[in-house]
Amino acid sequence: xxxxxxxILALTLYIGANAQDASNPxxxxxxxxxxxxxxxxxxxxxxxxxxxTHTSYITGDAGKWLSNNPDNLSAGFAGNGSTFGIEGAWYFxxxxxxxxxxxxxxxxxxxxxxxSAGYDKSFDVDQITTTVSGGxxxxxxxxxxxxxxxxxxxxxxxxxLLGGFxxxxxxxxxxxxxxxxxxxxxxxxxxxxxxxxxxxxxxGVSYKLNNWLGLNLQGIYASSEPDFMIDNTNRNNSIGRLxxxxxxxxxxxxxxxxxxxxxxNK
Amino acid sequence: xxxxxxxxxxxxxxxxxxxxxxxxxxxxxxxxxTPHPPANExxxxxxxxxxxxxxxxxTETCIWRDLTPSGTNPPDTSEAxxxxxxxxxxxxKLYALDETKSPTALVDTNHFNINKLPSTTVDVQIELxxxxxYHLICFxxxxxxxxxxxxxLNIVRDDYxxxxxxxxxxxxxxxxxxxTAVSGGxxxxxxxxxxNVKNGSCEPGSIDYDVFFNVNVR
Numbered sequence: 195x196x197x198x199x200x201x202i203l204a205l206t207l208y209i210g211a212n213a214q215d216a217s218n219p220x221x222x223x224x225x226x227x228x229x230x231x232x233x234x235x236x237x238x239x240x241x242x243x244x245x246x247t248h249t250s251y252i253t254g255d256a257g258k259w260l261s262n263n264p265d266n267l268s269a270g271f272a273g274n275g276s277t278f279g280i281e282g283a284w285y286f287x288x289x290x291x292x293x294x295x296x297x298x299x300x301x302x303x304x305x306x307x308x309x310s311a312g313y314d315k316s317f318d319v320d321q322i323t324t325t326v327s328g329g330x331x332x333x334x335x336x337x338x339x340x341x342x343x344x345x346x347x348x349x350x351x352x353x354x355l356l357g358g359f360x361x362x363x364x365x366x367x368x369x370x371x372x373x374x375x376x377x378x379x380x381x382x383x384x385x386x387x388x389x390x391x392x393x394x395x396x397x398g399v400s401y402k403l404n405n406w407l408g409l410n411l412q413g414i415y416a417s418s419e420p421d422f423m424i425d426n427t428n429r430n431n432s433i434g435r436l437x438x439x440x441x442x443x444x445x446x447x448x449x450x451x452x453x454x455x456x457x458x459n460k
Numbered sequence: 461x462x463x464x465x466x467x468x469x470x471x472x473x474x475x476x477x478x479x480x481x482x483x484x485x486x487x488x489x490x491x492x493x494t495p496h497p498p499a500n501e502x503x504x505x506x507x508x509x510x511x512x513x514x515x516x517x518x519t520e521t522c523i524w525r526d527l528t529p530s531g532t533n534p535p536d537t538s539e540a541x542x543x544x545x546x547x548x549x550x551x552x553k554l555y556a557l558d559e560t561k562s563p564t565a566l567v568d569t570n571h572f573n574i575n576k577l578p579s580t581t582v583d584v585q586i587e588l589x590x591x592x593x594y595h596l597i598c599f600x601x602x603x604x605x606x607x608x609x610x611x612x613l614n615i616v617r618d619d620y621x622x623x624x625x626x627x628x629x630x631x632x633x634x635x636x637x638x639x640t641a642v643s644g645g646x647x648x649x650x651x652x653x654x655x656n657v658k659n660g661s662c663e664p665g666s667i668d669y670d671v672f673f674n675v676n677v678r
Binding site for chain 1: 489490491494495623659
C-alpha cells in the first residue's frame with residue numbers, strides 16, 4: 195500500500211507540473227480528442243484480503259475456543275465476492291480531475307465447515323447446524339482525484355485516489371445445538387453494521403468507442419476498518435466462538451469492467 | 461464501426477447485469493450440518509468417593525458400572541452401596557471412568573485411588589472438568605427406610621463453572637448427615653449435558669449418565 199501511495203503521489207506531482215500549461219482542456223489546441231469528464235457504471239470481481247479472510251477456529255483442552263488467541267479474534271471468515279457501482283469525474287485540467295464513486299460490494303462467507311466443526315468440538319454434542327445469512331456487505335461513498343494519461347486518441351491510462359465514507363455489515367451466524375435427541379435451541383451472532391473512513395486507489399485503462407461512449411478496465415485496491423460491536427443473542431453459556439467486537443481492515447482488490455458516458459467531448 | 465460499438469456496448473451492459481445478478485444471488489443463506497465424530501471414549505463407571513472431614517482416613521467409596529453402554533448387559537451395582545455415619549460432614553468427589561479397555565483390571569471400592577488407575581483405564585473426569593460450563597450434576601434422594609434419606613442427608617454442590625454468572629457443577633460436593641435416627645434410601649445421580657442451555661436447573665439438555673447408589677446412614 196505504501197508503494198502504491200508513493201506512485202500515486204509521484205504521478206500527482208508530475209501531472210500537476212504538466213497541468214500548468216493545460217489548465218483548460220476545452221480550449222487546449224493539442225488535445226482535440228480529450229473529454230471534460232465522464233459518468234459511468236462499473237462492476238467486477240472482488241478479492242477479499244487480509245485477516246478478515248482467515249477461518250481460524252483454534253481450540254485448547256476439551257475443545258475450548260481460545261478467547262485470547264489473536265488468530266481466533268481476527269478471523270472474519272470472508273470469501274471473495276462481487277462489486278458494482280457508479281462513478282464520475284470532471285477533468286479540470288488536461289490530466290487531473292475530481293470525481294466520486296459509489297459502490298456496493300458483497301462477499302460470501304468462507305470456512306463455514308470449519309466453523310461448524312469448531313462449534314461441534316467445543317460443545318461436544320451430537321449435531322451442530324450452522325447457518326450463515328447475508329455475507330459481508332460494503333457500501334462506499336468516495337471522492338477524490340482522477341488522473342489520465344493519453345496513450346493515443348482512443349486509449350488512456352487512468353488512475354484515481356479516493357477517500358470517504360464506508361459502511362459495512364457483517365453476516366448473521368445461527369448455530370443450532372442438538373444432543374441426545376434434544377434440540378437445545380439456537381444462538382445467534384447478529385448482523386452488525388458499522389461505519390468508518392475508507393480509501394481506494396485504482397489503476398486502469400479506458401478506451402473511447404466513439405465521441406460519447408467508452409469502456410474501461412481497472413484494478414481498485416480498497417480498505418476500511420469499521421469497529422463492529424456485535425450482538426450475540428440467546429448465548430447462555432461461555433462455550434465456543436464468541437465475538438463481541440470485531441475491528442480488522444476490510445481490505446479488498448477489485449477487477450472491474452466499466453462503461454462510461456463521455457461528457458464535453460469535442 | 462457503429463455496429464461494433466453497438467455490440468461492445470451491449471456486451472458490457474449484459475456483463476454488468478450478470479455481475480449484479482451474481483451479487484444479489486450471493487445473499488442466500490448457507491447451511492452446514494456437522495454430526496459429532498465417533499466417540500473415542502465411553503463412560504462406563506461412576507465412582508463416588510466420600511471423605512469424612514473430621515477423620516480423613518474414614519473414606520467411603522461406591523461404584524456404579526456398566527461395561528456394555530449399548531445395554532447388552534444390566535449395570536453392575538454390586539458396589540453401589542454407600543454407608544455414611546450420622547452427624548458427619550463428607551467431602552465428596554465424583555469420578556467418571558472408561559473401563560472398556562480394562563475389563564480384567566477394574567477399580568474397586570477398597571483400593572480406589574484416582575492417581576493409581578490401571579494403565580488401560582481412561583479418566584474421563586479430566587475432560588468433563590474442562591467442560592464444566594455445560595455440565596451439571598443433579599441428586600435425587602428417595603425416602604427409603606427409617607426417618608428417610610430425604611430428611612437425613614443434606615447435599616451441597618461446591619464447585620462452580622466459568623459462566624457469567626458462575627453456575628454450580630456438582631463434581632465436588634459436601635454431604636452432611638443429621639444427628640437423627642438410622643435411615644436408608646436411594647440416591648440417583650444424573651449428569652446433565654446442557655450446551656447453551658445451562659441455567660442452574662436440572663431440566664434442560666440431555667443426560668450423560670443416570671446412576672443410583674443405595675445409601676445408609678447409621
